[in-house]
Amino acid sequence: MTEVIIVENQDEAGSIYAQCVARLIADKPDCVLGLATGSSPLAAYRQLAGRVEREGIDVSQVRGFALDEYAGLDPSHPQSYKSTINRTVVEPLGLDPEKIHVPNGNLDTIGEAGKAYDKAIEEAGGVDIQILGIGTDGHIGFNEPGSSLASGTRIKTLTEQTRIDNARFFDDDINQVPAHCITQGIGTILKARHLILLAFGSGKAEAIAETVEGGISSFCPASALQLHPHATVIVDEAAASRL
């Protein structure tokens, strides 16, 4: 069952996320957070960082797994998801970098990296709270339309549209955007105990309507949230406008 919360702005959405995570850490100091890149989760990370600082929450044992990574991009590249997660989550929250994992996009080992990543998540006891953004085409992580709803972490080809969307991070040059990625599968994502999907702006309205009210279909990967027992979709008025 998908719960939908309509908020005034991104900070309000972020404070709901921060509240959920703060409660989780109080109950389980070594909890496992599922982390995402993109602009949608940024206010949530900011709100959480503010709470951690104000309340002196001990995050030293918190563990984390990111959703995805570009293939063939050096982890030290500023636009790698490894660097992005460090910059937007690990550093502002003061997490232990050793406890935060990002899929390995090294082309020499990528064939095996997906299974190893899923195994590492399982051995950590699974993800407690997974934060998610959504692509305008309904993708979650880098699971583009057509992805199997039961998929595990694996290599995927990025669609032309996603490469065009992401060219803004690569000097507006699509040729610099990697063509492939490694992403948690939809099946992997669905194993997290609580999913929190954030979407803002009218550009996401159609994808949100499909996610919440459309049929469950690989054409809208995020519609798989309807299969999850505890999924929360937090949207502003604009993203909710087609509901």
Ligand code: GLP
């Ligand atoms: C990328 C990421 C997704 C993210 C999406 C939307 O494709 N791999 O995880 O949800 O972008 O990004 P934004 O939140 O900036 O709209």
